[in-house]
Each structure stands twice: as structure tokens, then as C-alpha cells.
Amino acid sequence: MAHTDEPSDRRPGVARRSLLQAAGAAALVLSPAGAATAATRPSRRDPVPDGAFALGVASGDPLADRVVIWTRLAPDPLRLDGTGGMPPAAVPVRWEVAEDERFGRTVRRGVALARAEDAHSVHVDVAGLRPGRVYFYRFRAGDQVSPTGRTRTAPAPGTLPASWSVAIASCQRFTDGYYTAYEAMLRDEPDLVLHLGDYFYEKDNGPGPVGRQHLPLGECFSLADYRVRIAQVRTDPHLRAIHAAAPFAVTFDDHEVSGNYAGDIPETGAGAGASPEEFRARKALAYKSYWEHMPLRAAQRPRGPEILMYRRLRWGRLATVNLLDTRQYRSDQVADVESPEAYDPERTMLGSAQERWLVGDLLTSRTRWNVLAQQVPFFETPRVGTPGDKWDGYRAARGRLLAAMARRPHAGHVVLSGDIHSNRAADLKADFDAPSSPTVGVEFTGTSITSSGGVVGDEPVTAVYDPDPAVPHMRFRGTGRGYVTFAVTPESWRADYRIVGTVLRPTSSASTVATLTTSHERPGLRHG
Ligand code: FE
Ligand code: CA
Numbered sequence: 001m002a003h004t005d006e007p008s009d010r011r012p013g014v015a016r017r018s019l020l021q022a023a024g025a026a027a028l029v030l031s032p033a034g035a036a037t038a039a040t041r042p043s044r045r046d047p048v049p050d051g052a053f054a055l056g057v058a059s060g061d062p063l064a065d066r067v068v069i070w071t072r073l074a075p076d077p078l079r080l081d082g083t084g085g086m087p088p089a090a091v092p093v094r095w096e097v098a099e100d101e102r103f104g105r106t107v108r109r110g111v112a113l114a115r116a117e118d119a120h121s122v123h124v125d126v127a128g129l130r131p132g133r134v135y136f137y138r139f140r141a142g143d144q145v146s147p148t149g150r151t152r153t154a155p156a157p158g159t160l161p162a163s164w165s166v167a168i169a170s171c172q173r174f175t176d177g178y179y180t181a182y183e184a185m186l187r188d189e190p191d192l193v194l195h196l197g198d199y200f201y202e203k204d205n206g207p208g209p210v211g212r213q214h215l216p217l218g219e220c221f222s223l224a225d226y227r228v229r230i231a232q233v234r235t236d237p238h239l240r241a242i243h244a245a246a247p248f249a250v251t252f253d254d255h256e257v258s259g260n261y262a263g264d265i266p267e268t269g270a271g272a273g274a275s276p277e278e279f280r281a282r283k284a285l286a287y288k289s290y291w292e293h294m295p296l297r298a299a300q301r302p303r304g305p306e307i308l309m310y311r312r313l314r315w316g317r318l319a320t321v322n323l324l325d326t327r328q329y330r331s332d333q334v335a336d337v338e339s340p341e342a343y344d345p346e347r348t349m350l351g352s353a354q355e356r357w358l359v360g361d362l363l364t365s366r367t368r369w370n371v372l373a374q375q376v377p378f379f380e381t382p383r384v385g386t387p388g389d390k391w392d393g394y395r396a397a398r399g400r401l402l403a404a405m406a407r408r409p410h411a412g413h414v415v416l417s418g419d420i421h422s423n424r425a426a427d428l429k430a431d432f433d434a435p436s437s438p439t440v441g442v443e444f445t446g447t448s449i450t451s452s453g454g455v456v457g458d459e460p461v462t463a464v465y466d467p468d469p470a471v472p473h474m475r476f477r478g479t480g481r482g483y484v485t486f487a488v489t490p491e492s493w494r495a496d497y498r499i500v501g502t503v504l505r506p507t508s509s510a511s512t513v514a515t516l517t518t519s520h521e522r523p524g525l526r527h528g
Contacts, residue, residue, distance in 0.1 A: 056240035059151035060295025064131040070295035073120040077231035082224025131156035155316035170418025171198040171448030175208030177503025182238035184510030196418040197253025226289035253375040257286040280305040324374035345396040369412035379426035413441025421448040425476040
């Protein structure tokens with residue numbers, strides 16, 4: 001990380017110190033690094049406007065020896081020009097990682113440059129850490145100090161941890177409600193959070209039922225539009241809190257660009273008339289804004305309209321997490337999942353390179369559990385002549401993955417998904433057309449954090465429906481807003497479906513509406 005001199009472009013500061021900055025100054029006094037002088041330095045010497053850390057901090061993609069820490073300087077994150085209220089100069093941001101919350105035992109520190117062309121975001125891939133450890137981190141810009149983040153490295157390769165706590169989240173349209181699901185998730189203290197897509201939506205439907213701030217933007221098309229919309233979701237304090245409390249591993253679905261897109265093809269009507277060339281230009285802006293706001297490594301930095309989002313994390317010998325990209329490489333959707341086209345083996349969901357990369361590891365991985373963390377439901381769902389945005393529209397491609405799983409029936413195959421704004425759990429059959437065929441794995445589909453919620457008549461949002469006898473492999477379905485949390489051991493994988501009482505108010509209780517477990521030895525879901 002290159003060290004740089006203080007920028008000469010010093011702007012007059014604001015005399016009144018914000019609460020955030022005052023809190024930061026208090027943290028500085030506690031630190032051992034001679035920070036009392038920094039805390040008392042006149043703010044007019046500060047090149048960064050007050051409240052620069054309004055979007056908080058995040059960490060992500062933990063490995064055994066490293067983790068990415070992130071922040072973005074954005075004192076005015078909803079400014080429609082997409083600058084976040086920052087002057088154009090680059091700003092050196094000091095960062096430090098410590099073993100303790102008071103930063104008495106700092107183990108790594110450095111300086112990263114926050115550049116205007118990256119929306120003044122900072123991504124530091126902090127290496128040289130110890131496996132299976134909790135760390136604390138923070139950033140400084142001028143005399144401002146960020147909130148403190150907490151993260152965790154993965155266990156050492158070859159070790160078998162006794163337990164692992166991981167949660168999934170998806171679909172959080174800002175105007176559909178408050179992020180009370182994250183308020184509840186925070187209390188669960190997950191080791192890792194997997195975000196499976198629709199982190200924000202490229203358009204909203206007005207202020208929504210809870211009166212959230214409705215931006216004077218239509219659908220996102222420019223870089224500034226995307227930056228403002230994704231920054232807006234981080235104005236929710238519960239989302240900032242969970243990012244500061246646990247590392248995330250994120251993958252996008254469609255709405256981070258445009259609803260139901262496939263490769264270079266936008267959904268008919270949305271982005272109407274866009275040619276593949278025009279849509280690729282739009283994707284480049286969307287992916288750039290996504291990378292700017294997420295704790296992702298340099299390998300995930302987009303190159304124009306392409307971004308490498310599929311990647312793999314391992315949690316010792318306990319689990320492999322394959323984060324998939326089901327958007328960039330897929331064949332276009334079929335109009336009807338029952339059409340012969342849906343069975344066409346030429347059609348792909350992952351693209352050939354990603355599919356080879358995945359199948360190769362499914363056949364050779366030595367971890368107890370092998371996870372597909374991805375976007376859309378994988379298991380066969382009732383056939384209602386619907387368009388095929390899910391895996392039902394890519395049956396041959398799904399069959400190839402099921403065949404790989406069937407070759408290793410004791411490899412703990414777990415598929416995670418979101419997208420449909422309701423809860424599901426299903427056994428994965430080697431052949432869904434043959435109900436007596438073996439169960440080769442299980443799937444947990446998590447409901448939305450807010451999307452499709454916030455409707456007054458939707459309360460209480462704890463309704464649970466019995467399984468559909470027409471779909472015997474589906475073991476649970478339910479409504480409501482929330483998330484799923486997993487307690488994983490070498491022998492068993494337990495899912496707790498957590499539903500919040502409301503998204504209509506900023507805080508809520510939460511309850512577990514279903515618990516399902518599968519065993520490593522015998523794949524298949526049972527309640528309890
Ligand atoms: Fe969604
Ligand atoms: Ca979606």
C-alpha cells in the first residue's frame with residue numbers, strides 16, 4: 001500500500017463537529033498512538049468534510065490469513081451527483097487491525113488512498129493474520145475516525161472446527177421496510193453472513209408503506225444513480241451494524257443492475273430497447289458501483305462490463321462455500337419452464353467456465369460440507385407455466401450439477417438461495433422426475449429482508465404453510481420477512497428460519513418459525 005503525502009487541497013472545515021466525529025475523537029483519545037493531539041487538531045485543517053464515515057465499515061471474504069476491510073468516505077451519501085459529498089482530491093486513509101477492541105494490540109496498519117474515481121472507497125486486503133481469530137479494525141481520514149468493525153478469519157486449512165455459525169440474507173428493497181431482520185441477526189453473532197443478491201434495487205416504488213426516503217431518481221442508468229441507490233441502503237443503521245459486526249461474502253442477483261437480466265440481455269420492457277452494447281455499458285457502471293460499496297478483493301474489481309464474482313471460500317475442513325454468479329453467463333430465460341427449450345442441454349446457467357470450476361471442486365473437495373451460495377431457487381418448484389428465471393428454466397444445466405452431487409452422496413451438498421421473497425426448504429433429488437430417486441443434498445431458500453413486505457395487511461408476518469403435497473421434496477414453506485441462520489457441525493447442518501414481527505417500524509422482535517436439519521451421513525431434511 002503506497003503511502004502518500006497529505007493532499008495540499010485543504011478546504012475550510014465546518015466549525016460544528018458532528019456527533020459522529022465527536023464519537024470518533026473519543027475513540028482516538030483511547031488509542032495509544034498519540035492521538036490526543038489529532039483529536040484536538042483544528043477541524044479547519046481537515047480536508048475531509050464532517051461525517052465522512054456515514055456509510056460505516058465492512059469486512060468480507062475471510063480467508064485463513066487475510067480479510068478485506070472496507071470503507072467509503074461519503075459525508076453526504078445521497079448527493080445525486082454520486083460524489084458522496086467529497087471534494088475531488090484523493091485522500092489518504094489510515095487503517096489499523098488489532099486483536100482487541102481498544103486497539104491496544106495492533107497487528108497490522110497502513111495507509112490506503114481513497115480516490116474520487118472509486119467514489120473514495122477503500123478496500124484493503126489485510127494479510128498476515130492468524131487463522132480462526134476475531135479482529136477489530138478502523139479507519140482514519142484527517143482527524144475523523146470510523147466506527148470500529150469486528151471481523152473473523154477462516155480456520156486454518158486442514159483443521160476441523162467443531163461449529164460454525166453462518167447466516168443468509170437477500171432482497172432488501174429500501175422503500176419496502178426497515179432492516180429489522182439485521183437487528184435480529186446481529187444478536188445471533190454469525191461468524192459469516194452470505195448475501196445472495198438484490199442488495200438494493202435499481203428502482204423503487206415511491207416512498208413505500210413505511211415512508212422511507214424516496215429519492216428523486218427513476219431507474220438507475222448512470223454511475224451516479226447506482227452509487228446513490230446502493231449507498232442509500234447503508235443509511236439504515238441495522239445494515240451498518242451487521243456489516244461492522246461480521247464479515248460478509250456477497251454475490252449479486254439481477255436488481256443490482258436491472259430486473260431479470262440474462263447476460264447482455266435486459267428484461268423486455270425494463271431498459272426498453274437497450275441493445276446488448278448499451279446494456280453492457282450500463283452493466284459496467286452498475287458493477288463498478290457494486291464493487292465500490294462492497295468488501296471485495298482486487299480480483300473482483302470489474303473490468304468494464306465484466307466482473308469475476310464466482311469464487312470460493314473454505315472454512316477449514318468443515319465447509320467449502322462456492323459463491324456463484326447466475327447472471328452474467330446465463331442463457332436467456334425461457335418463456336415457459338415446461339417448454340422443450342428448458343431441457344435444452346446447450347442452455348447454461350453458469351457458463352461453461354464457471355460450471356467446470358464448480359463441478360471440478362464438487363468431485364474433489366475434501367470438506368465435510370459443500371455449499372452453493374447463489375441467487376435463485378434450485379429445486380424443482382410447482383410447474384405453473386411460468387417464465388424461467390429460476391433453475392427450473394435451466395433443467396439440463398441443473399441436471400449436470402445434480403449428477404455431480406450424486407457421484408459423491410456423502411459430501412454434504414447444501415444449496416442456498418433467495419430471490420423469491422419467501423422461505424422454502426427442499427430435498428434435492430438426483431432426478432426430480434423420479435420421486436424415489438436418492439436425495440443428494442438439501443436446499444434452503446431464505447425470504448427477503450424487506451422486499452415485497454411492509455404492507456400493512458402483511459402483519460403479523462409469521463404465517464407458515466404446510467408443505468405442498470404436490471411437491472413432496474419441498475419440506476417447508478413460509479411467508480414473512482427475515483433471514484436464515486445455520487448452526488453447522490461436522491455431523492449436522494441445522495437451519496433456523498427467523499422471521500421479524502414487522503418491517504413497518506425501525507425495531508422489532510424476531511422469532512424462529514421453523515427448524516430443519518440434515519445430517520452429513522444421510523442427506524435429507526427433517527424438522528427439528
Ligand atoms: Fe428480490
Ligand atoms: Ca432477484
